Amino acid sequence: MKEIDARGLSCPAPVLQTKAAIEREGVESLLVVVDNAAAQQNVQRFMESKGYMTTLAQEGPDYRITGRAAAPGAKTPVSAPAPVREAPRSEHQKIVILCATDRLGYGDDALGQKLMINFIKTLKEMGPDLWQLVFVNNGVKLAIDGSPVLDDLKAYEKEGLTILVCGTCLDHFDLLDRKQVGTTTNMLDIVTAMQLADKTITI
Amino acid sequence: MLVGLGRADDAGVYRVSDTLALIQTVDFFTPIVDDPYWFGQIAAANALSDVYAMGGIPKTALNLVAFPGKSMDLGVLRQIIQGGIDKLREAGVVLIGGHSVEDSEIKYGLAVTGYVHPGKIRTKGGLHAGDRLVLTKPLGTGIVNTAIKAGLADPRTVDQVTRLMAALNRAAADVMSGYRVHACTDITGFGFIGHLAEMVARTEIGVRIDAGRVPILPEALTFAAMGLIPAGAYKNRAFREEMVRIAPGVDRAVADVLYDPQTSGGLLIGVHPSDAEALAAALADNGVDAAAIVGEVVAQPRGQIDIV
Numbered sequence: 089m090k091e092i093d094a095r096g097l098s099c100p101a102p103v104l105q106t107k108a109a110i111e112r113e114g115v116e117s118l119l120v121v122v123d124n125a126a127a128q129q130n131v132q133r134f135m136e137s138k139g140y141m142t143t144l145a146q147e148g149p150d151y152r153i154t155g156r157a158a159a160p161g162a163k164t165p166v167s168a169p170a171p172v173r174e175a176p177r178s179e180h181q182k183i184v185i186l187c188a189t190d191r192l193g194y195g196d197d198a199l200g201q202k203l204m205i206n207f208i209k210t211l212k213e214m215g216p217d218l219w220q221l222v223f224v225n226n227g228v229k230l231a232i233d234g235s236p237v238l239d240d241l242k243a244y245e246k247e248g249l250t251i252l253v254c255g256t257c258l259d260h261f262d263l264l265d266r267k268q269v270g271t272t273t274n275m276l277d278i279v280t281a282m283q284l285a286d287k288t289i290t291i
Numbered sequence: 292m293l294v295g296l297g298r299a300d301d302a303g304v305y306r307v308s309d310t311l312a313l314i315q316t317v318d319f320f321t322p323i324v325d326d327p328y329w330f331g332q333i334a335a336a337n338a339l340s341d342v343y344a345m346g347g348i349p350k351t352a353l354n355l356v357a358f359p360g361k362s363m364d365l366g367v368l369r370q371i372i373q374g375g376i377d378k379l380r381e382a383g384v385v386l387i388g389g390h391s392v393e394d395s396e397i398k399y400g401l402a403v404t405g406y407v408h409p410g411k412i413r414t415k416g417g418l419h420a421g422d423r424l425v426l427t428k429p430l431g432t433g434i435v436n437t438a439i440k441a442g443l444a445d446p447r448t449v450d451q452v453t454r455l456m457a458a459l460n461r462a463a464a465d466v467m468s469g470y471r472v473h474a475c476t477d478i479t480g481f482g483f484i485g486h487l488a489e490m491v492a493r494t495e496i497g498v499r500i501d502a503g504r505v506p507i508l509p510e511a512l513t514f515a516a517m518g519l520i521p522a523g524a525y526k527n528r529a530f531r532e533e534m535v536r537i538a539p540g541v542d543r544a545v546a547d548v549l550y551d552p553q554t555s556g557g558l559l560i561g562v563h564p565s566d567a568e569a570l571a572a573a574l575a576d577n578g579v580d581a582a583a584i585v586g587e588v589v590a591q592p593r594g595q596i597d598i599v
Contacts (some may be wrong), residue, residue, distance in 0.1 A: 124522070
């Protein structure tokens with residue numbers, strides 16, 4: 089079991105260490121030790137928001153929080169509205185698609201738009217190897233209302249695909265209020281996803 | 292002296308004549324946002340808020356500055372002070388001096404003096420059973436600031452919460468002066484429940500809060516569920532828990548936000564029941580968009596805060 093010693097740290101540092109272990113390393117069980125009640129409750133809340141079952145033990149000034157990933161299909165222990173990022177699925181490849189445009193290729197724009205619709209619809213053939221779909225620059229226009237692939241993207245997201253949409257880009261085009269699918273993200277998340285991916289495809 | 296240390300209120304009040312009383316208050320803190328200009332604005336809005344909460348009009352201010360001048364660019368300090376000055380100007384307040392000391396950590400705030408008619412002072416006491424409670428800014432800045440510190444908030448959220456903290460309570464105070472307001476305070480470090488507790492502790496009344504009507508930053512609920520809750524919120528809860536009863540149907544994240552320490556929060560106004568709707572509507576008409584009637588004052592159980 090992975091162990092994190094977060095004693096001496098105040099919020100939000102213990103949560104961030106727990107987050108890194110769960111999201112980046114995909115650990116199924118972990119022990120986090122903290123030495124203040126606020127950190128203890130925050131770490132427990134975080135694990136529960138990620139679908140982990142938690143147990144708490146107190147030893148002197150230390151709180152020992154154990155978390156185990158719930159069995160597949162098990163009910164999440166709390167009704168947390170937090171966006172749950174899929175833990176990496178080790179049996180599959182992790183492919184990130186970075187989509188920086190709303191049309192595929194150069195030349196004829198009308199053709200490019202048609203091709204992009206077809207591309208998004210056909211992505212499902214990648215199956216579980218497709219791990220994250222990241223929209224930046226003009227690509228964010230595929231994730232807003234009126235997008236011809238909005239329904240397809242919503243269906244992918246429902247099936248567990250992580251869709252990230254660049255917040256700076258939405259803001260630049262003044263589209264923040266019109267985003268309909270995916271999680272608004274920042275460059276750090278995008279770069280981290282690329283680093284963890286087995287393969288990044290740029291469109 | 293009309294209001295002093297004996298009953299902890301937002302500011303001290305001293306009567307000069309039958310028609311004039313002075314309100315004096317001081318507040319300063321360490322940076323809560325990275326941008327020095329916005330930090331200056333927020334610190335000033337926060338210091339002025341205590342005067343507005345007492346029903347007064349701020350007039351003059353003095354800067355209080357602690358700054359590591361030997362190791363940090365003085366341009367940072369200039370931006371902080373410029374932020375403060377611009378916010379004071381927006382409030383119609385004159386900066387008449389200040390004092391600075393060398394310190395390893397930046398701190399900025401102001402001492403503010405204002406006027407009020409001695410008969411129009413709004414304190415934390417004075418709620419009557421039946422009064423409605425109106426809150427003028429959404430809650431959740433402490434939790435969102437914790438998420439910002441963790442690098443988990445997107446730029447839009449950072450911008451939104453910064454503007455919220457820098458917004459003056461001036462319009463809210465102006466509007467409330469036209470209605471039968473029995474009590475008022477501003478929501479700061481003790482959180483919504485902490486300030487409510489000050490209004491009902493050792494009184495003959497209690498309050499019932501409709502959790503579903505309390506304005507809350509939506510991001511704060513998401514971050515609360517992720518455990519990005521500042522230690523101050525847990526302290527606030529430990530301190531006031533015994534006075535509070537939270538109905539089982541209230542979402543845990545909502546309860547967390549009700550204890551969340553606020554920076555430069557909104558006004559919490561106790562108003563005569565027949566004026567409540569009109570006050571809420573007038574607030575909305577004057578740019579206080581988040582204003583909402585969030586609960587009412589009850590005769591029983593006294594000294595208690597019921598969250599339903």
